[in-house]
Amino acid sequence: MYDDPSTMGKTEANYQPLTPLRFLERSATTFPGHPAYQYGGSVTVSYLQLYDRTRQLASALSQLGVGYGSTVSVMLNNTPQMLESHYGVPMTGGVLHSINTRLDAPTIAYMLEHCEASIVMVDTEFSDVMSAAIDLLVANGAPAPTVIDVVDDVAAADSGVPLIGSRTGSMEYEALVATGEASYEWVGNIKDEWQAISLNYTSGTTGRPKGVVYHHRGAYLLAMGNVVDATIGKHPKYLWTLPMFHCNGWCFPWSISIEAGTHVCLRKTEAEAIFRELSQRGVTHLCGAPVVMSMLINAPDEVKPPLPLANPVDFLTAAAPPPAPVLAAMETMGFLVTHVSAVYL
Amino acid sequence: MYDDPSTMGKTEANYQPLTPLRFLERSATTFPGHPAYQYGGSVTVSYLQLYDRTRQLASALSQLGVGYGSTVSVMLNNTPQMLESHYGVPMTGGVLHSINTRLDAPTIAYMLEHCEASIVMVDTEFSDVMSAAIDLLVANGAPAPTVIDVVDDVAAADSGVPLIGSRTGSMEYEALVATGEASYEWVGNIKDEWQAISLNYTSGTTGRPKGVVYHHRGAYLLAMGNVVDATIGKHPKYLWTLPMFHCNGWCFPWSISIEAGTHVCLRKTEAEAIFRELSQRGVTHLCGAPVVMSMLINAPDEVKPPLPLANPVDFLTAAAPPPAPVLAAMETMGFLVTHVSAVYL
Numbered sequence: 063m064y065d066d067p068s069t070m071g072k073t074e075a076n077y078q079p080l081t082p083l084r085f086l087e088r089s090a091t092t093f094p095g096h097p098a099y100q101y102g103g104s105v106t107v108s109y110l111q112l113y114d115r116t117r118q119l120a121s122a123l124s125q126l127g128v129g130y131g132s133t134v135s136v137m138l139n140n141t142p143q144m145l146e147s148h149y150g151v152p153m154t155g156g157v158l159h160s161i162n163t164r165l166d167a168p169t170i171a172y173m174l175e176h177c178e179a180s181i182v183m184v185d186t187e188f189s190d191v192m193s194a195a196i197d198l199l200v201a202n203g204a205p206a207p208t209v210i211d212v213v214d215d216v217a218a219a220d221s222g223v224p225l226i227g228s229r230t231g232s233m234e235y236e237a238l239v240a241t242g243e244a245s246y247e248w249v250g251n252i253k254d255e256w257q258a259i260s261l262n263y264t265s266g267t268t269g270r271p272k273g274v275v276y277h278h279r280g281a282y283l284l285a286m287g288n289v290v291d292a293t294i295g296k297h298p299k300y301l302w303t304l305p306m307f308h309c310n311g312w313c314f315p316w317s318i319s320i321e322a323g324t325h326v327c328l329r330k331t332e333a334e335a336i337f338r339e340l341s342q343r344g345v346t347h348l349c350g351a352p353v354v355m356s357m358l359i360n361a362p363d364e365v366k367p368p369l370p371l372a373n374p375v376d377f378l379t380a381a382a383p384p385p386a387p388v389l390a391a392m393e394t395m396g397f398l399v400t401h402v403s404a405v406y407l
Numbered sequence: 408m409y410d411d412p413s414t415m416g417k418t419e420a421n422y423q424p425l426t427p428l429r430f431l432e433r434s435a436t437t438f439p440g441h442p443a444y445q446y447g448g449s450v451t452v453s454y455l456q457l458y459d460r461t462r463q464l465a466s467a468l469s470q471l472g473v474g475y476g477s478t479v480s481v482m483l484n485n486t487p488q489m490l491e492s493h494y495g496v497p498m499t500g501g502v503l504h505s506i507n508t509r510l511d512a513p514t515i516a517y518m519l520e521h522c523e524a525s526i527v528m529v530d531t532e533f534s535d536v537m538s539a540a541i542d543l544l545v546a547n548g549a550p551a552p553t554v555i556d557v558v559d560d561v562a563a564a565d566s567g568v569p570l571i572g573s574r575t576g577s578m579e580y581e582a583l584v585a586t587g588e589a590s591y592e593w594v595g596n597i598k599d600e601w602q603a604i605s606l607n608y609t610s611g612t613t614g615r616p617k618g619v620v621y622h623h624r625g626a627y628l629l630a631m632g633n634v635v636d637a638t639i640g641k642h643p644k645y646l647w648t649l650p651m652f653h654c655n656g657w658c659f660p661w662s663i664s665i666e667a668g669t670h671v672c673l674r675k676t677e678a679e680a681i682f683r684e685l686s687q688r689g690v691t692h693l694c695g696a697p698v699v700m701s702m703l704i705n706a707p708d709e710v711k712p713p714l715p716l717a718n719p720v721d722f723l724t725a726a727a728p729p730p731a732p733v734l735a736a737m738e739t740m741g742f743l744v745t746h747v748s749a750v751y752l
Contacts, residue, residue, distance in 0.1 A: 293640040
C-alpha cells in the first residue's frame, strides 16, 4: 500500500516556504533586462538590477544587525527606495514597518517604541517630524534607532531645490546600499512561511494605533490573488498612486513582480503627474481610493491629456463603491474601473 | 513590544488549509448561474449545479465508507463525471486515483491493489478491461472494490448505440449521485493542506508503475500558477483535449474554477470534434501534447472550419519544444501557442 496520506506531505526535504520574495528572484532570472521600475525622466532599473540592489540592501542591513525578529521602520513616499524596502528588508528575515507619511510625532514615537525599530529609513521631506518622534522616544527611555536618510535626487532636481527637507540621519540610503553585497544569500532567512514580513498600524481610529502583522504566506497569496483577480497579464505597467505604506500597497509591490511588470514610481499622487505618467508611459494598471478618481475627474483641463486615453487603463478601487456618476466619468476618460472588496479564497 | 514574529502566524483560529476545492465553492457563490461545463449538444451545468452535484457525489461516496485515507479509482474519458470526480472525491477527505485509459488489465490490477481502492468508477467503454483487472486482483487475494458504472448517455446517443461497452458494476453513477445530499459538509474533511488529494501512477516507464501523490496545497498552488502563467482572464472557455487522467489535467480541472470558466468536455481527442467545438463554442484555451498540434495541422480539410479561427485560441503545450514548422502552422490556423516547462515559484 502507498503510505498513509497524512504522512505524504510536508517534510524538511520538500518544504519551500511561500514568500513573495521569490517572485523577484524569478523575474530577475527569467526577464533580467526588463524594466522593474521607472522614476522621473531618467531612472530605469531592470529586474536583475533590482534583485541585485535589494540583496545589497539586505546585506547592508544585516551588517547593521537586522535579521529575524528585527523591525525596520520606513517613512517614505512611493519612490524606488520604498519599493526596494519591500524586498530588501524582509530578505534579512526582518520585518518592514511602513509609516503613514501624514502622521504626527507622538503617534510615530508610539509606533517606533511599540515595534522596537532598530533602523528608521526616512525621506528627508519627513526628517523634522521623525526627529521630533525620536526625541519623544528617547525622552521616554527607549533607545534611539539608527536613522538612514533617503534623499530623492530625482525629485529635488525636478523641483529645482538641492535637497527636499533636511538630513538628520547617520548615513544616506545609497551609501548604505553600497556597503552591501549582491551575492547576499537571503533564502535561508525565511525558514517558515508564517514568519512576519511586514507590520502596519491602524490610524485614524479610536485609541492607540493597533499593529497588523502580515506573514510571508499571506503576502504571497494576496499577491497572487491580485494578479488573478485583476487579470494582470504579462509585463503590466503599474503606476504607484496607492500609497505603499497603506497595507503594503495591497501587496502590489510583490504582485507586479509575478508578471515581470514595470513599477512607475510617483512621489506625490497629484492629478497633473498622474495624467503625465498615464499618457507618456503606457500605464496599464493603477489602484486608488475613490478620492483619487475624484481628483482625476475634477482636474483642470490643462493638465489632462487628450481624452479618452489612448489605451484603456485598469483602475482598481476599494472601500465604499463609487457613485454611478464617478464611474461614468471615469469610463468616459478611458478607465476600466474595478471595485474590489474582501474576498477569501 | 509586539509579539515575537515566530508566534504571529499559524494558529488553530486563523489556519485555513489551501485547497482547490474552495475555488468551486467561490464560483458557485459568486457566479452561480454561469456555465461550469458543457457537453455534447444538450448538456450545460451551472456553477451552483456543479457544486451541488459534487457535494452529492461526496455525500454518496461517504455513505459507502469513503473518507480520509480512502482511495477512489476512476477510469474515465474527459466527460463531466471525470470533472465532477476531481471535486466530489476529495471533498470526502479521500484520494482520487485516475487511471490512464490505455492501460492493460495486469497494470490496472497492480495499481488497484497498491492503492487499496475501495471504489472504482469506470466508463462502460472500459468495463471489460476493468473486469479482467478486478479478476486478477481477487485471484491475488485482495478484496474486490465496489464498481460504479459511468454510462455516457450523451455519447451513446451521438453514436447511435444504446450503450457503449457493457455494464458490470453494482450501481450507475447518476443513481449513486442521487443518493447523496447537496447539503453535505465537506470543509471539515480537509484538516491539513498537506493531505493527499490525488494519486497518479507513472506508465510507459521501466518496471512497476510508481505512485505520485498530490496534496491539496500543491494542487491549489499549481492551479493558481496556471491562471497566472497562461494569463487566463475572467470566464475562459476551456476545451478538454488534455486527458484529465494525465497529472490531473495539469490541475486545470481546478484552475478553470478560479476564473469561473466553462469546461467544454470532450470524450475523444479527435481533430473533427476539436475543430467543431472550437468553431461552435468560442473556446479560448486548450492544452495538449505536441501530438495534438500535429493532429490538428494534418487533419483533412473537410473537418477544418474556415481558418484562421474567428477568435485567437491559446494552446498550451509542454514536453519537448515543438519544431518551428509546427508552431508556424498552428499560428496560421489562429492559435497562440505557449510552451510551458517546469517552473517553481
